[in-house]
Amino acid sequence: MKKAKLFEKLALGPVELWNRIVVAPMCQYSADDGSATDWHLQHLMQLGMSGAGLVMVEATAVERRGRISHNCLGLYSDSNEAALARVLAAARRVAPAGTRFGIQLAHAGRKASARRPWEGGGPLAPDEDPWPTVAPSAIPFGEGWHVPAALGSEEIERLPGLFRRAAERAARIGFDVVELHFTHGYLLHEFLSPLANRRGDRWGGDAAGRERLPLAIAEEVAAALPPHVAWGARITGSDFAAGGIEVEDAARLASALKALGGSYVCVSSAPITADVRLPIAPGYLVPLAAEVRAKSGITTRAVGGITEPRQAERILAEGAADLVALARAFLSDPRWVWRAAESFGIEIEYPPQYARAKGMRGEAAA
Numbered sequence: 601m602k603k604a605k606l607f608e609k610l611a612l613g614p615v616e617l618w619n620r621i622v623v624a625p626m627c628q629y630s631a632d633d634g635s636a637t638d639w640h641l642q643h644l645m646q647l648g649m650s651g652a653g654l655v656m657v658e659a660t661a662v663e664r665r666g667r668i669s670h671n672c673l674g675l676y677s678d679s680n681e682a683a684l685a686r687v688l689a690a691a692r693r694v695a696p697a698g699t700r701f702g703i704q705l706a707h708a709g710r711k712a713s714a715r716r717p718w719e720g721g722g723p724l725a726p727d728e729d730p731w732p733t734v735a736p737s738a739i740p741f742g743e744g745w746h747v748p749a750a751l752g753s754e755e756i757e758r759l760p761g762l763f764r765r766a767a768e769r770a771a772r773i774g775f776d777v778v779e780l781h782f783t784h785g786y787l788l789h790e791f792l793s794p795l796a797n798r799r800g801d802r803w804g805g806d807a808a809g810r811e812r813l814p815l816a817i818a819e820e821v822a823a824a825l826p827p828h829v830a831w832g833a834r835i836t837g838s839d840f841a842a843g844g845i846e847v848e849d850a851a852r853l854a855s856a857l858k859a860l861g862g863s864y865v866c867v868s869s870a871p872i873t874a875d876v877r878l879p880i881a882p883g884y885l886v887p888l889a890a891e892v893r894a895k896s897g898i899t900t901r902a903v904g905g906i907t908e909p910r911q912a913e914r915i916l917a918e919g920a921a922d923l924v925a926l927a928r929a930f931l932s933d934p935r936w937v938w939r940a941a942e943s944f945g946i947e948i949e950y951p952p953q954y955a956r957a958k959g960m961r962g963e964a965a966a
């Protein structure tokens with residue numbers, strides 16, 4: 601059998617992955633008051649059987665007002681927990697043995713109360729049942745967005761407990777990995793970035809102040825998870841904006857998360873304010889992942905414009921990252937892992953129901 605780093609095992613703390621290919625978290629905007637629906641059932645069953653070593657479930661709100669839209673997934677109620685338990689159990693039943701499942705826990709902060717992308721995105725209008733949003737400071741994401749209320753210190757102190765309770769629900773359901781969403785312009789990114797956090801109290805100011813809440817959340821979640829569940833975080837590699845987060849900040853946060861027992865970071869980015877434009881190109885965030893990995897020594901996941909097996913393999917072979925996550929490539933080709941294995945001459949187990957298709961190209965089938 602041939603070799604490719606993509607198909608080498610990797611330990612994410614206590615969780616062994618059978619390969620280094622990750623389905624990135626992808627919001628489906630298809631939940632019912634935070635509860636997963638049949639859409640999630642088909643989505644995660646399909647991606648569960650993809651052969652990826654780790655399948656990440658989308659940003660999942662730790663409280664109702666922390667959803668991006670009316671239809672975002674949540675883990676803030678018993679019904680949310682029951683609905684997601686049904687979906688995960690079904691996905692596990694069809695996934696190759698050894699497939700791991702993770703969930704991303706999130707709070708949308710000032711980007712909450714928004715329309716689904718296919719309904720135009722942007723803030724909900726007064727006749728669309730909007731709700732009040734919160735953030736470190738009362739500064740909107742952009743023109744026309746809801747002005748968030750600046751969180752009071754009592755409300756801030758409640759947040760680690762909200763993340764802990766959702767993490768406990770995730771562990772009870774049977775997730776292998778819990779990921780904290782610290783980027784993409786949502787609440788914890790808002791605390792971390794000087795462009796959104798203008799607080800003068802202990803939750804803002806210098807880097808230590810801005811990192812205080814995300815690290816308190818990580819500490820609380822770490823203490824609550826059973827030892828067989830790994831946790832990590834998705835962080836901002838750069839805000840791509842003057843005065844914003846730089847890669848040195850990302851590396852410092854990654855080191856702090858590692859010291860708290862975090863098993864990995866995923867180095868990502870998305871606008872912290874509506875006017876930021878990212879330099880999107882194939883693999884454009886990979887150099888940031890490489891720098892975070894080199895400076896912090898934490899297991900690092902690269903993401904962003906990774907579409908081709910050889911490109912993914914090169915990222916790992918060059919030591920820029922330890923694993924790769926793909927989002928859009930998995931939506932357009934849920935068989936990406938099979939194609940990658942084939943292109944490297946690597947044999948992987950196919951579901952027996954589909955295995956007969958292998959080697960039958962051009963032959964008549966019945």
Ligand SMILES: Cc1cc2nc3c(=O)[nH]c(=O)nc-3n(C[C@H](O)[C@H](O)[C@H](O)COP(=O)(O)O)c2cc1C
Nearest residue numbers: 624625626627658659903904905906926927928929
């Ligand atoms: C439909 C869709 C939904 C997404 N939802 C999330 C999400 O829930 N959480 C997150 O961190 N990123 C989310 N993202 C970003 C992806 O995880 C990924 O970082 C981004 O798409 C870049 O990777 P790609 O070039 O492989 O698509 C989403 C992306 C897409 C396309």
